Amino acid sequence: MNVIQVSNLSKDFGEVKAVDQVNFFVKTDEIFGFLGPNGAGKTTTIRMMTGVLRPTSGTIQIYGKEVWKNQIMIKQILGNVPEEANVYMDLTGFQNLNFIGELYSIPKEIRKERAFNLLRQFELYERRNSLAKKYSKGMKQRLLLCMALMSEPKILFLDEPTSGLDVQSSIIIKNLIKEYNKNGMTVFLTTHNMDVANEMCDRIAIINKGKIIKCDTPDNLRTVEREYQAINLYLSKEINPSIFTNVQGIKSFSKVKDYYHAIVSDIDQAISGIIKITTEHNIKIHKINTPEPSLEEVFINAIKEGETKNLE
Amino acid sequence: MIQIKRSFAISKKDLRIYYNKGPVVIQGILFPIMLFLAFTIGREILPIYIISGLMTMVLFLTSTSIGPVVFPWETRQKTLERLITCPISIRTILLGNVWSSFLFGCIFSTVPLILGIIFLGLWKEMNLLILVPGILLAAFSFSSFSLILSVPPTDTPASTMILTILIKFPLIFVSPLFMPISLNPITFISPLSYFLDILNVGLGSPSAFGSLGLFFDFGYLIIFGFVFLFLAFILHAKVLQKRFKG
Numbered sequence: 001m002n003v004i005q006v007s008n009l010s011k012d013f014g015e016v017k018a019v020d021q022v023n024f025f026v027k028t029d030e031i032f033g034f035l036g037p038n039g040a041g042k043t044t045t046i047r048m049m050t051g052v053l054r055p056t057s058g059t060i061q062i063y064g065k066e067v068w069k070n071q072i073m074i075k076q077i078l079g080n081v082p083e084e085a086n087v088y089m090d091l092t093g094f095q096n097l098n099f100i101g102e103l104y105s106i107p108k109e110i111r112k113e114r115a116f117n118l119l120r121q122f123e124l125y126e127r128r129n130s131l132a133k134k135y136s137k138g139m140k141q142r143l144l145l146c147m148a149l150m151s152e153p154k155i156l157f158l159d160e161p162t163s164g165l166d167v168q169s170s171i172i173i174k175n176l177i178k179e180y181n182k183n184g185m186t187v188f189l190t191t192h193n194m195d196v197a198n199e200m201c202d203r204i205a206i207i208n209k210g211k212i213i214k215c216d217t218p219d220n221l222r223t224v225e226r227e228y229q230a231i232n233l234y235l236s237k238e239i240n241p242s243i244f245t246n247v248q249g250i251k252s253f254s255k256v257k258d259y260y261h262a263i264v265s266d267i268d269q270a271i272s273g274i275i276k277i278t279t280e281h282n283i284k285i286h287k288i289n290t291p292e293p294s295l296e297e298v299f300i301n302a303i304k305e306g307e308t309k310n311l312e
Numbered sequence: 313m314i315q316i317k318r319s320f321a322i323s324k325k326d327l328r329i330y331y332n333k334g335p336v337v338i339q340g341i342l343f344p345i346m347l348f349l350a351f352t353i354g355r356e357i358l359p360i361y362i363i364s365g366l367m368t369m370v371l372f373l374t375s376t377s378i379g380p381v382v383f384p385w386e387t388r389q390k391t392l393e394r395l396i397t398c399p400i401s402i403r404t405i406l407l408g409n410v411w412s413s414f415l416f417g418c419i420f421s422t423v424p425l426i427l428g429i430i431f432l433g434l435w436k437e438m439n440l441l442i443l444v445p446g447i448l449l450a451a452f453s454f455s456s457f458s459l460i461l462s463v464p465p466t467d468t469p470a471s472t473m474i475l476t477i478l479i480k481f482p483l484i485f486v487s488p489l490f491m492p493i494s495l496n497p498i499t500f501i502s503p504l505s506y507f508l509d510i511l512n513v514g515l516g517s518p519s520a521f522g523s524l525g526l527f528f529d530f531g532y533l534i535i536f537g538f539v540f541l542f543l544a545f546i547l548h549a550k551v552l553q554k555r556f557k558g
Contacts (some may be wrong), residue, residue, distance in 0.1 A: 050397045052556055075399040082397065086390040090329045102321035103398040105314055147394070 001028045003155060004049070009058035010210075013046050016029050018044040020210035021058070026155075028190055031181050033201030034190040035299060041210040042190035043083050046159050048189070050080050062155065076104065079153030081144045083160045083190075089133035091126050093143050096132055097150055104151040108281060109187040111150075123172060138169025145173060150178070156180065158189040162196055194299060206302045213302045221298045229267050230291050231258040233274065236284035243281070247273030259287075315404045322400075322408025323415070330378050330385070331416060335473050340377030340416065344370045351489060360437075362495075362513035363428035365489040367421045367447075368504050375417025375451050376480060379458025380472040382409050383548075388466040402549050406459055410541070413455035415447075421447060428515075437516025442526065446510035448469050449530060453503060453537030459544035465554040488520075506532045 004026035006079040011019040019041045020227050026032040047053040047058050060067040067074050091187040094115055101111035118124040122142040132143060141161070148156060156227050161175065161177070181187050192196050197204050198218055205215040208236065214221060241260060244253040249269030253262045264270035267290065278285055316428075330336055348366050386392035395405065406510070428434040461476045487504035501506045506529040509520050519525025 047556060048392075052393060052396060053553060072399045072401065075397060078397065080394070080397040082393045083392075084390050084393070085394045087394075088325065088329060088391055089389065097322060099325050100398065102324075103318050103395075103400055103465070105317065144394070 002026065003028050003063060004188065005059075005061045006045075006049070007061075009045070009048065009060060010056045011041075011048060011053060012056045017210050019048070019055075022207070022210070022212050024205050024212060024215055026186060027203075029181065029184055029186055030202040031177070031187040031189065031200050033197040033204040033206050034188070034207060035192065035194075036190075036207035037192055037303070038124075040207045042192075042207060043159055043226045044159055044210075045207070046082075046188070046190055047108055050078060050082075050157055051075055052082075076151070077154045079150045079151060079156040080146035081141075081156075081158045083163070085144060085159075087132040087135075087140050087147065089141050090131060092131055093119060093135070093146075094128040096143060097146055098114050100147045100150045106151065114150060114152075115146075118149055121176060122146050129289070130248055136166070137164065137171075138155075138166045141165055142172060142219050145147040145176070154187065155186045155188065158187065160191055161189055162191075162193065206299060208303050216300075229264050231264055231267070231270060231274075232256075232287075232289050232291055233262065233285060234287040235260065235278065236286060239281065239283060243277060244274065247277065249273060315401065316407065318400050319404045319407035322395075322405055323411035326378060326382060326409060326412035327415065330412070331547060333381065333385070333469075335381050335469055336377045339473070339476065340374040340420070343474060344373045344418045347373075347484070348519045359428065359432040360434065360517055361510065363424050363432065363434060364508055364515055364517075366424040367511055368487070368489060368508045369425050369484065370424060371417045371447065371507065372454050372484065373419040373480070375413045375454040376458035376476070378413045378416060379409050380461035381456060381469045383462040383474055383555075384469045386466075386471050388469070393556060398554070402552055403545050406541075406544055406548060407428060409459060410452065410455045413458055414451045417451040417454060418447060421451070423527045430458055434515055436537035437514070439514050442510060443514035446529070447505065448502075449537070450507040450510070453533045453540070454539045456541035456544065457503070460540055462545065463544070463547045463551055465551045466556075489523070503533060503536045506530075506536075 002025040006022060006024050009019055009022040010017065013240055022041075022045060034045065038040050044053065048055050049062075049067060051067050051074060054068055062074050063077070065074060067127065071132055088099070091099065096110055097115035097118065106114065116125065116128070119128050122145065124139060124142055124146065127139065132140060137144065145158075145161070148158075157176070162173055165173070173195070173310070176183065177189075189196075189200070201218060203215065203217050205220065206213045239260075241253045241255055244262065247270060249264050249266035250273065251263045251265055253260060255261075262274075270287075275285070331340075344366070349371055351365065352362060364397055383392070386395065397404070425434075429438070452479060461479065464472065464475065483502045483504060486498045487500050487502040487508060489504065489508065510529045511524055513519050513526055517531070521528050
């Protein structure tokens, strides 16, 4: 079942098209990643999805309800950690959570119990009575996540949740998001970090300049990328890479550190050609492997393809 | 009803966070004291007018000190986006601001009254049935008015403070503070004139607006408060999007 359905969504800021005819859906219980460089339109999209910004055109439906027209009802089931958002510095960790609980009309006793549980889970319980301005950046981000989880939302929106965090906070946050997702919470996150997207997301949409370029599972995105596979070659001696450039099936050949890297369109032809030439030049092949394309390669190629299409 | 309850939560948060902030302390506490001294030192004024004048100024300045800073402050601190993704409307946030300004104004304006009762014997002529509703109504009206001052979508509290001073101080200067209300046409503009008249009547002096004076005073303040409250609802809803542009 699709919990979020985004159709022909656009947002203009004057002359600037921040989001341009975007379409995608998010299924129940999945972690959906929105991957893109800075200024791609990720934050504007998430702001429209959480009812902060009104779309210029198009629709966003959550559980079949139009977000802008049913804001209060929709917000009741959402949790949100906006990018650059902050906690109330002059309130303690507990007071921040208690305040959010009051805004969701959670009864006092449940509010207190839930706040304490979250503070324990996110390793903030010992500092619950300290003012938030005395927290580190990682602690503030964890507190923001606690605030988003206070209402036990059905859908959690996270805008760059681990951006600029220390390793410990990053690990705590990633693990707990996965745990909440396992327990049935749908998660929509934006990131420009490949590792986060790769590690956490069930499906990823790559967005650039306000348009979605690709949308699929990380594995499928990599499979499509295998149209151009890579070969890494470790040879017995140094050679001039240009001797391989005319080999059939090889698109490019270059030296990287202590090995040679080839992008190939036909792996069988390329390997036959490589063996033939190395034999002719009396070079031994110490090791040969075909690395999986990384999500980073997929991302970079997708951005390049998108820009080429735009130029055309 | 749920939204009203939630607005109380916002007002509690505002009271905890904003009343020790510099701009609020300066405009809400220091300005009334300094203006009071400037108006009273070296002048012969009846005690009743000293107290009603001081109460008017304290209530006006304190209840309009928080409203203008909340939005720019929360925009700058980046807590506003977090707040508006909660299941509340912009009206709920504004009502929360009104309650906190209202409480702040009520609490501080009763201090001169208590001092007047203790040291100047004002209790003899005092009519609480006029004073209490008058204070509550004026606190609400001035608080609503203060919301208008935070409409410009800036994240710099100092910018709104300048605008605030430019609007609030002329209203103080055109009102007949610390003297009987003279029926100068310009005094009719300022809501302070009507609150001052309520206080003067409540402390035993006749109304400057004649036998129906109190009716006019309460009527003006009710209209003033609700007009500015609804105006604030409309204008803030319009500019909210601009606070998250780009």
